[in-house]
Amino acid sequence: MEYILLGTAGHVDHGKSTLIKALSGIDPDRLKEEKEREMTIDIGFANLILPSGRCAQVIDLPGHERFIKNMLTGVNTIDLVLLVIDANEGVKPQTQEHFDILKLLDIKTGIIVLTKIDIVDNERIEEVTKEVREFVKDSFLEKSPIIKVSAITGAGITELTQTIDNLSPSVSQRSKDLPVRLPIDRVFTMSGSGTVITGTLISGILKVDDQLEILPRKKMVRIRQIQSYGGKTTQAVAGQRLGVNLAGVKKEELVRGDILCAPGYIEPTNIFDAIIEVIPNSLYSLKNNTRVRLHIGTGEFLGRLILLDKNKLEPGEHGVIQFKSESPLVIVKDDRFIARLYAPMVLIGGGSIMDAHPVKHKRFQSEIIQQLELLEAATPEESIVQILMNAGLNTLDSGEIADKVNLPINEIETNLKKLAERGEIISIASKPPRIMHIHNFSLLKDNITQTLEDSYQKQPLRLNIPLKEIKLLVAKTQAMKEFFDMAVSDLAKENIIQLIDDSIRLSQYSIPLTGKQEQLRQKIETIYLNNLFNPPGLENMVQTLDIKPKPAKEMVDILKEMGILVDLSEGIILHKEAIDKTTKILKDYFKQHENIKAGEFTKLLNTSRKYGIPLLEYLDNIKITKRVGDVRVLFPDVHRET
Numbered sequence: 001m002e003y004i005l006l007g008t009a010g011h012v013d014h015g016k017s018t019l020i021k022a023l024s025g026i027d028p029d030r031l032k033e034e035k036e037r038e039m040t041i042d043i044g045f046a047n048l049i050l051p052s053g054r055c056a057q058v059i060d061l062p063g064h065e066r067f068i069k070n071m072l073t074g075v076n077t078i079d080l081v082l083l084v085i086d087a088n089e090g091v092k093p094q095t096q097e098h099f100d101i102l103k104l105l106d107i108k109t110g111i112i113v114l115t116k117i118d119i120v121d122n123e124r125i126e127e128v129t130k131e132v133r134e135f136v137k138d139s140f141l142e143k144s145p146i147i148k149v150s151a152i153t154g155a156g157i158t159e160l161t162q163t164i165d166n167l168s169p170s171v172s173q174r175s176k177d178l179p180v181r182l183p184i185d186r187v188f189t190m191s192g193s194g195t196v197i198t199g200t201l202i203s204g205i206l207k208v209d210d211q212l213e214i215l216p217r218k219k220m221v222r223i224r225q226i227q228s229y230g231g232k233t234t235q236a237v238a239g240q241r242l243g244v245n246l247a248g249v250k251k252e253e254l255v256r257g258d259i260l261c262a263p264g265y266i267e268p269t270n271i272f273d274a275i276i277e278v279i280p281n282s283l284y285s286l287k288n289n290t291r292v293r294l295h296i297g298t299g300e301f302l303g304r305l306i307l308l309d310k311n312k313l314e315p316g317e318h319g320v321i322q323f324k325s326e327s328p329l330v331i332v333k334d335d336r337f338i339a340r341l342y343a344p345m346v347l348i349g350g351g352s353i354m355d356a357h358p359v360k361h362k363r364f365q366s367e368i369i370q371q372l373e374l375l376e377a378a379t380p381e382e383s384i385v386q387i388l389m390n391a392g393l394n395t396l397d398s399g400e401i402a403d404k405v406n407l408p409i410n411e412i413e414t415n416l417k418k419l420a421e422r423g424e425i426i427s428i429a430s431k432p433p434r435i436m437h438i439h440n441f442s443l444l445k446d447n448i449t450q451t452l453e454d455s456y457q458k459q460p461l462r463l464n465i466p467l468k469e470i471k472l473l474v475a476k477t478q479a480m481k482e483f484f485d486m487a488v489s490d491l492a493k494e495n496i497i498q499l500i501d502d503s504i505r506l507s508q509y510s511i512p513l514t515g516k517q518e519q520l521r522q523k524i525e526t527i528y529l530n531n532l533f534n535p536p537g538l539e540n541m542v543q544t545l546d547i548k549p550k551p552a553k554e555m556v557d558i559l560k561e562m563g564i565l566v567d568l569s570e571g572i573i574l575h576k577e578a579i580d581k582t583t584k585i586l587k588d589y590f591k592q593h594e595n596i597k598a599g600e601f602t603k604l605l606n607t608s609r610k611y612g613i614p615l616l617e618y619l620d621n622i623k624i625t626k627r628v629g630d631v632r633v634l635f636p637d638v639h640r641e642t
Contacts, residue, residue, distance in 0.1 A: 002173075453506065
């Protein structure tokens with residue numbers, strides 16, 4: 001069976017509840033006080049089977065201004081609205097307020113119902129019809145049918161029922177592919193059953209014995225029993241109004257506004273970014289940091305509206321806001337909300353959530369404002385791109401993206417595949433795979449090079465920087481570390497950086513030397529070149545050059561940083577040319593010999609064991625040679641050809 005949520009809206013005593021009873025045969029006024037006062041105080045419910053077999057689940061919304069909070073509890077979930085107007089009284093204050101709310105909530109389908117036609121003449125009916133047409137001009141109801149009815153005589157009821165049925169196919173079906181989400185509008189206990197909640201299943205498929213959680217308090221519960229139109233059922237789909245018997249929770253632990261939700265689907269938050277509109281007929285402007293009553297789902301939340309792009313919004317204007325709630329919110333992107341002033345409690349505006357888990361923003365940041373405005377009208381693919389772009393150097397998996405854009409995971413993965421094929425995103429093969437936008441990956445590479453430049457700025461005589469030091473500064477999470485490794489690999493292929501052992505350096509960076517330092521560098525390098533396999537110690541070099549030890553040691557360290565000098569074990573230092581020449585000599589030697597002993601090696605180089613043994617050990621480490629017992633052989637991967 002297909003379901004639609006049908007809601008009534010309109011001024012108090014314009015006949016909404018009586019109309020529902022005439023349509024469905026059910027009296028939606030369930031409270032004793034409502035029956036005594038003949039006024040709907042809280043939301044009421046009924047079911048109407050349409051001629052096509054569809055089920056219209058009817059939500060009767062209170063019209064009196066004192067119960068606008070209760071009206072907002074029900075209106076958030078409706079698909080099709082009946083705007084009820086008394087044919088005698090015409091448009092009244094709550095008609096206007098309810099109509100403003102419907103527009104702010106982006107209700108797209110509706111019917112205008114003129115009630116009580118049995119107590120007025122045709123002239124008055126035509127007069128009110130013209131008034132209503134003017135009232136709904138330039139709105140979603142501009143071309144909607146106007147059905148004239150009398151709930152007392154039954155006139156027009158059949159036509160209204162058929163019109164509802166005709167419009168039902170145009171209503172967008174709620175997603176069964178998203179995780180379960182059900183905002184709670186009533187909580188009570190039943191003898192022999194325990195705690196029962198009611199609400200509209202916004203998304204997902206709910207089944208008996210499902211293990212779910214109540215948010216924001218993160219209380220785990222089990223679905224003991226489900227009841228919908230027609231009685232008990234083992235499962236329900238998105239779009240149905242339900243009564244749900246819960247195990248594992250007491251009535252006192254729940255309140256209207258809580259959410260029954262798939263575990264892990266939504267993380268409660270106290271802050272969100274949104275686009276807001278102030279109603280054109282508002283008597284008040286909306287100033288920055290205004291305390292408001294925000295209505296989302298079935299809950300009311302106190303908090304402050306921070307205007308990000310203006311100091312004040314006048315009636316009819318819209319702007320970008322960040323809402324800071326005084327209590328946790330359970331929300332997703334594109335959820336609609338209504339805002340009333342804290343005092344006086346009047347409607348001020350409403351809008352749509354763009355980012356349910358933002359960071360705190362400073363005001364008047366043009367980039368943030370532009371991003372949020374783009375999200376308002378974005379396609380699913382554009383929303384995914386925007387979310388990934390906004391993540392910066394943080395990474396997301398497909399589930400986190402789905403939560404942020406509130407789309408089914410299969411739709412997310414389809415769009416991610418397209419983006420990957422176009423080279424717009426990259427991922428790492430973790431479980432689950434982490435994803436980054438290519439633009440942010442480029443920023444990560446820039447961040448690595450900038451961190452190297454900053455390090456050189458602080459220590460200009462240090463050329464090779466430990467890779468783990470840069471990684472610690474740039475990569476803050478495990479996923480970031482893996483993207484860091486990928487970025488370093490790319491930078492090395494592009495010859496922007498060089499990787500030397502466990503160190504990293506910028507290819508174009510050279511240690512700045514003064515004229516005197518350059519002269520000293522050449523002198524020290526010449527000494528090492530002239531004594532390739534019998535290098536001088538620091539003291540001998542100082543005496544030979546007649547210089548002080550400190551500048552000599554500093555220059556030796558600089559030459560080691562530059563890769564010109566190589567530090568062996570036991571404090572032995574050789575020129576890089578000695579390593580290269582030794583490698584060539586050994587390759588030639590091994591063309592005629594299978595192995596070489598340490599003594600033969602020292603004779604081959606015309607050096608002593610003091611230098612020969614550390615050099616052999618160094619060659620073992622860099623995999624030129626391999627020690628086998630008391631001899632060395634050429635390492636298997638080293639080509640024997642010169």
